[in-house]
Amino acid sequence: MKLIIAYIKVERLNAVKQELYKNEIYKMSVTNALGCGQQRGYHETYRGTDVEVNLLKKLRLEIAVNSEFVEQTIAAIIRGAKTAEIGDGKIFIMPLEGCIRIRTEERGEEAIG
Amino acid sequence: MKLIIAYIKVERLNAVKQELYKNEIYKMSVTNALGCGQQRGYHETYRGTDVEVNLLKKLRLEIAVNSEFVEQTIAAIIRGAKTAEIGDGKIFIMPLEGCIRIRTEERGEEAIG
Amino acid sequence: MKLIIAYIKVERLNAVKQELYKNEIYKMSVTNALGCGQQRGYHETYRGTDVEVNLLKKLRLEIAVNSEFVEQTIAAIIRGAKTAEIGDGKIFIMPLEGCIRIRTEERGEEAIG
């Protein structure tokens, strides 16, 4: 089992979700994050003073999948999120040792989906 | 050491915290997340248009524990969060390689609690 | 590759970022979290009723780095975040199995920075 963490552009969420659905990946968790990456920030002006905003709004997806699903999940995220412009985001893959469904107390690969 | 990530229903936080306290687990971090799971969303209506909201508000707990505490932590979370209804949430267990307390720079199992 | 998660005091973010920049670590993601730790909460009063707030506002940094950068990243975070008072926060280190840059589809150590 793996935990996939993906940082994507806020406006790509719907596209990513659709790609995941097509691959029958329906479960995920989303949080909002602020990211510093290669992408330059933008400038705001407030009362005449210039501000560089270098923490950009991103979404952080967390998707736990069984190992055989990892590649297709990654592919789906890329299809949904990629615009080939700086700021498209990043995917991290981490080992997942256990998973429990609270409702049924099922464990392991059963519980993930 | 393990990092336990649990997604629970927002309204179960107090119950979960109490169960954890009973097991002398006092440290944790909470973030709010939006989750897609087995639970169906609900419908909102705005200006006559129907909206299906399928990202539900969840809380994400992150609890770093020493390996021997893992089972009792999981059990406590389940006791606090379980209503046996869809949407109760999920627990993930991940390997944790290091832990440092910033204040004292202690490392490892010492630092976790 | 490792994923470093750090919980720090909200007001230390700028200092931590500066220390990281000095070490040429430019990429990170920040989310806001509520934390229960050793630090006691504070009391609020609302309409004459006292409330103990024991979930304190913290920032959660997530920094993916190549293994050789782990120690200097940790050191930088500590330099920026440490006030030697309770509530300074904690750092967790986790194994990271994969990393993909969405824009270029690069993988692995290339992709992280």
Place this chain on the structure above:
Amino acid sequence: MFLGISSVKAAESNVMLSEQMFTLNNLWILIATVLVFIMHLGFATLEAGLTRAKNCVNILFKNVMTVAIGLLTFALVGFNIMYPGNEWTIVKWFGFAGFGLNCPEGAAGLINYNGGNYSYYADFIFQGMFAATAATIISGAVAERMKLTSYLIFCTLFVGIVYPIVGSWGWGGGWLSDLGFKDFAGSAFVHSVGGWGALAGVMLLGPRSGKYVLNQSKAIMGHNMPLAAIGVFMLWMGWFGFNGGSVFSADPEALSLVFVTTTMSAVAGIATANITSWIISKKPDLSMVLNGCLAGLVGITACADAVTVNESLIIGAVSGVIVVLAVLGFDKVRLDDPVGALSVHLVCGTWSVLATGIFCEGISFATQLIGVVVIGIVSFASAYAIFGVLKVTLGIRVHKEEELRGLDIGEHGLESYSGFQIFDCQ
């Protein structure tokens, strides 16, 4: 002979003069109507601000509907119950002058209506704006847990029937006015009536879930303090019309005094509520100060035209103290009132009526007390009966799950702050 002619001229001139005074007084009543109207925004924002984000749409919805229900029922029956003229069915206790608005033709609906100060329509619209406030008071007290439909039904019956019946006793020329009972602008007839209704509702509904856990009262924080502050300022602004309009003319002496006493009571309430709550909870508590302001305003409402400035300061100061104690007291006895409506409107409304008996010359304390008691019994009993019937029929409380998730999603399927990350685990 020329004297005669001169007299005629003078008389004509008099008529013209009073036409102008009539225009002026009538204009003031209409402007006061606008001010009372804006109190509805005040109630809406105050109540919304002091409750949780997840119930905010519900509160706004109730407050908008309350204005509509108040004015529609008042036009249909309320106005003619409250001011039955000579059409008393149960002498001086209940009268009804027929359905709908019937503006007398010509001068009878204008300069001859009610002694030449304002027209029939001005009277109706000013009174109609008052009517809805009684219900709005209740809306705050039952917030965050009451079923919407039941509230709307309750509101219709309470504002349409109970409020005007009780009001007719004093303002419609009924038995209380015969006794010499004084309630200048509605501490009894508006605020305490609403407050008693709120008490019945709070008792039958029970506290919000999570409010009392293991013998302990938990604070359930309001979600938006600027909104609450906007509410209090809007209410205060409206009070200039509420009390000022109740002079029923632009008479410079009376009106100026009312403006001063109303304001000084409010500021005294702020000051003493601040001191009291600071002593008790060791912190300067904004929500208490806001309630203290309203307490001072309610406290002066029964007698704003008949006290000195110093007396208004005393009345306001007392109001500011008792509102803080009342909030704490109601909490002790586990009457969960999210916005402090009981403390402000019921407690300070009652204090105001009694203070009138203490401070105003020619007003008997005993009469004031009789008024307080009878109005209290009838308002509370009627409200309890309506809420009670609703409770066993439609139900008055939302399901626990709906309460936890919030009434905005449960009742309306709409969030107040779409897109905002809100973390609320109570």
Place this chain on the structure above:
Amino acid sequence: MFLGISSVKAAESNVMLSEQMFTLNNLWILIATVLVFIMHLGFATLEAGLTRAKNCVNILFKNVMTVAIGLLTFALVGFNIMYPGNEWTIVKWFGFAGFGLNCPEGAAGLINYNGGNYSYYADFIFQGMFAATAATIISGAVAERMKLTSYLIFCTLFVGIVYPIVGSWGWGGGWLSDLGFKDFAGSAFVHSVGGWGALAGVMLLGPRSGKYVLNQSKAIMGHNMPLAAIGVFMLWMGWFGFNGGSVFSADPEALSLVFVTTTMSAVAGIATANITSWIISKKPDLSMVLNGCLAGLVGITACADAVTVNESLIIGAVSGVIVVLAVLGFDKVRLDDPVGALSVHLVCGTWSVLATGIFCEGISFATQLIGVVVIGIVSFASAYAIFGVLKVTLGIRVHKEEELRGLDIGEHGLESYSGFQIFDCQ
């Protein structure tokens, strides 16, 4: 002889009397100006509340600038186009009395101005406050996607030229007033003119991205319902000045009636919008109820002084129904209007003008219809032309990327709610 003398006295006294009445009427116009002014806050908060957080600074900015543009252009040319006096260039269709304000000296700009009810300057400032509202209506409909500079240019031309030309036909003594066309306070000249302009804008801009996806209309939620509610209450408050001020005197009979009809139409609109939307979407919809209130207010605006209370209830009730249907209808035909400006101002404004033909004695339905059609054609065509030219020159729509990120960052480099975590992926 003494008769003569007495007469002189009486005449003098008459002059003094009318000076007082003049002062009183003039004061009311000025107070009404304050009320109309606050409608701009109402529009600003309503529009901001019903759109997304990421475009909120942009909307506030537009609404503040609109007031400035409205008053500056009205002072420069608008007032003298709208009220050309005898300076008609194209007889009864277009006139222009010169640039800037030219208050007649002495009594001519005061008591002798326009029959003794108000002064030149009071007239100007009251009318000037009206002017800007027409543009503000458009600002809501084109929200969340229109380029700022193009909006400002459009606003300048539309309010400075189109609005006063159309207005002169009726209120400036032009051909429509000669025909006997009745538009009491501006359902046609303000609301429908603004509405037609909004329609042109909505058509040329196209829907917000994400609004219509795969044959489906998606709801794009407003971000702040309390703000929207504040907006509606402020607008309602202002409407007492909008309609009440249009009596152009403090005449007790007319003014009291206008207050009642205006209010009753609003509450009827609330009631029927609630029922209609509850039936259709099975939920009590706050945003629809708020629109229903405004619908009732617009609905009565053409005839608030000339209908009975019962008629005002009917007019408001119809408005409440049609506004809900119109919102749904515009959505069906994919005219994306974030705040419902088309439904409220265009549809109900038109209904109001026609209702005047139905309910008011002596008003010909045919004339009203002619007014509706000609005003519609001219306003729509002019707005379409201005928007069209801007579209091919400066462009009227922001880039898609800017739209997604929000106009606040894109156009202003400033966030509305700095520090708040806002999650918006539309």
Place this chain on the structure above:
Amino acid sequence: MFLGISSVKAAESNVMLSEQMFTLNNLWILIATVLVFIMHLGFATLEAGLTRAKNCVNILFKNVMTVAIGLLTFALVGFNIMYPGNEWTIVKWFGFAGFGLNCPEGAAGLINYNGGNYSYYADFIFQGMFAATAATIISGAVAERMKLTSYLIFCTLFVGIVYPIVGSWGWGGGWLSDLGFKDFAGSAFVHSVGGWGALAGVMLLGPRSGKYVLNQSKAIMGHNMPLAAIGVFMLWMGWFGFNGGSVFSADPEALSLVFVTTTMSAVAGIATANITSWIISKKPDLSMVLNGCLAGLVGITACADAVTVNESLIIGAVSGVIVVLAVLGFDKVRLDDPVGALSVHLVCGTWSVLATGIFCEGISFATQLIGVVVIGIVSFASAYAIFGVLKVTLGIRVHKEEELRGLDIGEHGLESYSGFQIFDCQ
């Protein structure tokens, strides 16, 4: 003989006439009082909106308390210091007519009071509402870092003593009024006095932590732009009463002109502030446009009754430019004023007084300058002294840790937006 009789009639009629005019003028002063009152909501929301969420309860609290302190001290001593009548202690520089309110009995407190335009109580309440605004100005400038108790003490002394002493020189018949100094509605006596107090506070407090880092000025963003916009609209609305009420009668000529000049100066200020800031920072800056509006309003306040419409446009336009430059200038010299109070009230208030010397016939520029200088020295010195003593005794600044966490938690133990996720790392 009959002539005699006729005269008697006429005289009687005159009395009646003036009673009506008195009622009318008095009513206007009271309505203006309501408008000035609502400025306090304007200040509260503007200041709250332009600062950070973590200090919002603190700001609201201060603004509510300021109203109370202002009115209580004004009733206790301020009114009788400001208007000492003949009770000058230091001739024409300081007088005191005794503690508390002493309304003259009968006609002396009514129609004979101050020449028949308004009553004693109307005078007091209108002036009392003004008093508090001077302190409120300071509250904005010292926001986000000042200790609450010290602020409350400062506010009490400044509003209770300094403000009325300075005011008495001009409005109370003191030496400045003898010199022919003109300050129509308070650019000097209210705005600049508050502004000088603010300057002293800002200097002694130092900038907010994080504002100036390594030779660089950092923007500290306001947290709620709609709130700030509500504030500006409320202030503008109130200004109709601030300037309009200062006519001290409903005189149609003067009042209508004041409404027009006040409005035109505001819109000119909006326009030029927009242009200036757009040129400088390349973006249309909402916060600057809001300040520009207030700048125009302050700019016209000293002479709104005595300039032409064109002159009011010039005055407003200049105000709009200088407010933007002043905001940037104060930032350069590291005077950290979170809401722009110095730029709006001190700079534009001073400009307004000088502009009066430039544009108004019969007013000497030298006299205006003397007024500016002496008022400035006395207000600044007194404020500096009070702040200074507080600094070495109680302390005026919260601890750094408290500042970082926010005054809402630190001073009040209450959050403004409970449940909202707010991310603020400044």
